[in-house]
Amino acid sequence: MSIITKHKYMTAAIDSWNSPPQNLTLDINEIHVWRVSLTQTESGLQTLAQTLSTDEQTKAERFHFPKDRSQFIVSRGALRAILSRYLHINPSHLRFEYNPYGKPSLIIAQSGNTLRFNLSHSRRMALIALTKNRDIGVDIEGINPNFPCLDIAERFFSPLENSVLRSLPEHLQPTAFFTCWTRKEAYIKAVGKGLSIPLNQFDVTLAPGEPAALLNIEQNPEEASRWSLIELIPSSDMVGAVAVAGDCWKLHCWEWKGEF
Template sequence: MIAVVTSWNSPPQDLTLDLGEIHVWRVSLAQTESCLQSLQQTLSADERTKAARFVFPKGRSQFIVSRGALRAILSRYLNINSHILRFDYNPYGKPSLIFAQGGDTLRFNLSHSGNMALIAIAKNRDIGVDIEGINPNFPCLEIAEKFFSPLEHSVLLSLPEHLQPRAFFTCWTRKEAYIKAVGKGLSLPLNQFDVSLAPGEPPALLNIEENPEEASRWSLMELIPSSDMVAAVAIAGDCPKLHCWQWTWEF
């Protein structure tokens, strides 16, 4: 699928999610103190414990907003109060709703970078999302040599220097989105599969070394959350219809 330069719209009041849709929510992690306090009250005891472990207030606030917004968004689809939502975690730490609250149907994934988070939601299909800020001073070639596949590293080297940072983070988000969709964490080595990354090249999972046929089971989509950020969504099956919503805290 070609890159999607998205517009982030306000969701309708009668929000629904069809089988052939993906919804991606953009969340600002810089919220007011009153919003922060309200969201914190919706968190579970273990989430509050995790929040308290953050040394710096900014990290603590961002965790509270991202988890609180996730709860608020999921509650809209399920018509369940956000504070009673409960999550299970697979052996690699990927969260899902408990079975009784739709965990067998509603799938989601969350990623954040800087002051922004993305939450991707689908029905009956595994999904992953990743967002990264483009840092022009990041040692892209050095990191790519260690963690990217030989093909990806070669493509990155072939690009003009001024295009390499965006291409690097484009590649990184696509790889992370796929790993998060599969739900196996870094037990799936980053250099064992290939994704597209060259400017203008459609997002795609090109090859998986252990199982070449597996690549055709997945679709990648590119999102542009802001001018200095890139993001990607990976989903099992064909690319469905994509809606991008802007989350705002409601009293």
């Protein structure tokens, strides 16, 4: 399913995720987001593990719990498999470099100067977002109705966001909280500076039914107009968001099913 827009506001719903075409291309004005199940068979897990670099395999082995280890392998292996479809490079041959804040990118020789991507995973699912020649960030979170939303929001959200969150009916607050969190995380991941950007120094929308948007950045008010936020609904109990530089794009949502 394709969603076309020339403005900043769009939502990819649960039923938006479909199988990609055989001949997959990424045009300059497109954003592709892949939904990845982190539940794989043992043989599938082994196949993905074999495509990882030595440092990725070492990192995987550091996880104490097998579930965390397998989810890391699947998310990184799926990222390699998906990137290989665009670049026509063997997944195991892909090489990444990292900025000072840990954000990965492809090396220049493998289109790292044009193809941009970002990865996020939570619970049983990952999202991988790709575009060309513009910064991009993605985040996914599971909705936890028992999470101490108001207490955490008081520490990390802006005064405006706290005010909106507290004004909502109690049963809507968990979804609104995680909606806000994913939008803020997607933005700081797109910028590539992680939590060095204080979460309480910029505002995003979070109320149910309100379009995803970056409203204001305290230190640089003009910066907000440079970014678009896209709401993603990968499942009934999860929320997600993509932040991307610019405001004219076509969104495609694909389902990864273990293809190489």
